[in-house]
Amino acid sequence: MNQEKIVVIDFGGQYNQLVARRVRECNVYCEIYSYKTDLEQIRAMKPMGIILTGGPNSCYEEGAASCRKELFEMGIPVLGLCYGAQLMMHVLGGHVCKAPVREYGKIEVTVDKTSKLFGDVSEKTICWMSHNDYIERIAPGFRTVAHTADCPVAAAECEEKKLYAIQFHPEVLHTQEGSKMLHNFIYEVCGCSGTWKMDAFVENSVKEIREKVGNGRVLCALSGGVDSSVAAVLLSKAVGDQLTCVFVDHGLLRKNEGDEVEEVFGPKGPYRLNFVRVNAQQRFYDKLKGVEEPERKRKIIGEEFIRVFEEEAKKIGAVDFLVQGTIYPDVVESGLGGESAVIKSHHNVGGLPEHVDFKEIIEPLRDLFKDEVRKVGLELGIPEKLVFRQPFPGPGLGIRIIGEVTAEKVRIVQDADAIYREEIANAGLDRSIGQYFAALTNMRSVGVMGDERTYDYAVALRAVNTIDFMTAEAAEIPWEVLGRAANRIVNEVKNVNRVLYDCTGKPPATIEFE
Numbered sequence: 001m002n003q004e005k006i007v008v009i010d011f012g013g014q015y016n017q018l019v020a021r022r023v024r025e026c027n028v029y030c031e032i033y034s035y036k037t038d039l040e041q042i043r044a045m046k047p048m049g050i051i052l053t054g055g056p057n058s059c060y061e062e063g064a065a066s067c068r069k070e071l072f073e074m075g076i077p078v079l080g081l082c083y084g085a086q087l088m089m090h091v092l093g094g095h096v097c098k099a100p101v102r103e104y105g106k107i108e109v110t111v112d113k114t115s116k117l118f119g120d121v122s123e124k125t126i127c128w129m130s131h132n133d134y135i136e137r138i139a140p141g142f143r144t145v146a147h148t149a150d151c152p153v154a155a156a157e158c159e160e161k162k163l164y165a166i167q168f169h170p171e172v173l174h175t176q177e178g179s180k181m182l183h184n185f186i187y188e189v190c191g192c193s194g195t196w197k198m199d200a201f202v203e204n205s206v207k208e209i210r211e212k213v214g215n216g217r218v219l220c221a222l223s224g225g226v227d228s229s230v231a232a233v234l235l236s237k238a239v240g241d242q243l244t245c246v247f248v249d250h251g252l253l254r255k256n257e258g259d260e261v262e263e264v265f266g267p268k269g270p271y272r273l274n275f276v277r278v279n280a281q282q283r284f285y286d287k288l289k290g291v292e293e294p295e296r297k298r299k300i301i302g303e304e305f306i307r308v309f310e311e312e313a314k315k316i317g318a319v320d321f322l323v324q325g326t327i328y329p330d331v332v333e334s335g336l337g338g339e340s341a342v343i344k345s346h347h348n349v350g351g352l353p354e355h356v357d358f359k360e361i362i363e364p365l366r367d368l369f370k371d372e373v374r375k376v377g378l379e380l381g382i383p384e385k386l387v388f389r390q391p392f393p394g395p396g397l398g399i400r401i402i403g404e405v406t407a408e409k410v411r412i413v414q415d416a417d418a419i420y421r422e423e424i425a426n427a428g429l430d431r432s433i434g435q436y437f438a439a440l441t442n443m444r445s446v447g448v449m450g451d452e453r454t455y456d457y458a459v460a461l462r463a464v465n466t467i468d469f470m471t472a473e474a475a476e477i478p479w480e481v482l483g484r485a486a487n488r489i490v491n492e493v494k495n496v497n498r499v500l501y502d503c504t505g506k507p508p509a510t511i512e513f514e
């Protein structure tokens with residue numbers, strides 16, 4: 001595909017994916033590469049522009065993440081952000097050192113509106129700063145185009161060479177006009193025209209998949225989650241009934257979820273997929289009997305899932321392609337993209353099946369961020385309810401029930417969770433909270449219902465806000481919403497007499513409650 005592209009060079013900053021997402025939001029495709037990537041490789045990609053991310057080092061220290069001077073001499077526009085800005089100055093002959101005053105948080109920045117970056121930005125604008133070092137002296141040929149009370153160089157540029165350095169973080173939403181600044185770099189400096197659109201993505205992918213698959217047979221494990229649903233519909237649009245989808249109901253799904261998935265993707269749904277639903281609930285409950293340790297539960301569920309899937313695949317016979325719903329953050333986080341490789345141990349359902357006879361894997365969403373996957377889903381006409389579904393772990397409620405998993409406990413947590421979700425939606429909070437759900441603690445305590453003493457379970461409610469799911473803060477849900485949910489749960493769900501709200505962040509807790 002001949003696509004205009006921006007390359008993000010990652011120096012280990014926590015916002016690397018955010019930078020790339022913001023660029024994509026400007027309708028320009030972009031990819032993340034480690035700072036160790038060979039310069040020739042970058043040049044060969046013919047990027048329209050390069051963005052250097054932040055990073056944890058001091059650029060003047062021995063062994064700090066660095067880049068070659070030639071990066072700035074290729075005639076390709078470069079925008080350095082935070083560490084990237086300091087590095088640009090350092091490499092080109094400016095001076096970076098420890099700042100007399102460390103800046104952190106929202107800071108008022110005064111910009112020079114004659115700079116291409118800031119033409120339509122207010123002269124005084126709130127930006128997000130986070131730095132210990134600062135640019136004490138800019139490199140020769142540059143001019144300062146923004147400052148703050150404590151930071152003499154909040155931005156600098158060499159317009160002639162199309163080099164731009166910004167000390168703050170335009171990619172973070174706290175920088176109120178950050179999107180404009182990135183837009184200005186991408187369009188005014190790099191000259192992009194904005195070719196990255198999801199309707200074009202669908203059209204191109206369908207064409208590519210058709211070419212690749214030919215008359216081959218394709219198998220897809222459908223979980224009902226956003227990624228696998230979008231992948232399945234995309235494949236079905238491309239190759240029709242050469243595709244078979246297998247949906248394993250492990251009995252650990254949210255309330256009614258199995259039926260909802262069947263309604264959309266089953267024989268009566270709009271897509272006419274070859275859809276196989278395997279009702280394996282009891283099989284999973286049997287395997288989980290007496291197991292309390294969370295990692296063991298995860299392992300059992302993952303392995304059993306693969307076994308069930310393999311058995312079903314065997315009935316179908318040899319296939320040519322297996323579909324995986326891998327998305328771009330998975331690629332980056334497994335160390336193939338950027339620098340800050342956080343290897344996620346939890347992969348959806350325990351790896352690839354070993355005993356399925358297939359030749360090749362197809363990953364149609366490999367280049368997309370989650371919000372883009374959702375856009376593709378809408379483009380394909382998948383119902384909004386499915387497209388905006390929250391993240392849901394592969395092991396499902398198995399890891400939202402503390403202690404042994406039983407059918408009875410699954411029923412309790414399903415009912416409580418359904419009520420909680422309903423109340424959050426009624427309050428109009430369902431799209432603004434990152435992730436929220438009910439979990440079942442293993443604690444039982446004394447309560448009183450009517451005139452009777454009860455000895456029942458406590459349900460825990462969780463809601464977090466997060467950018468990347470690596471860190472998160474507990475969401476501040478209005479008390480009345482929590483109160484209503486709690487009331488309904490104890491009244492409507494049998495065997496629950498207490499509801500607790502988890503106000504811990506990640507770290508030290510995790511998002512899931514296992």
Ligand code: XMP
Pocket residue numbers: 346347348349391392393394395435469470506509510511512513
């Ligand atoms: P934790 O609990 O590690 O969760 O803070 C971070 C995010 O990952 C999701 N999660 C999973 N997703 N398979 C998945 O597909 C899993 O095994 C799994 N475990 C956790 C979790 O829901 C949250 O969004």
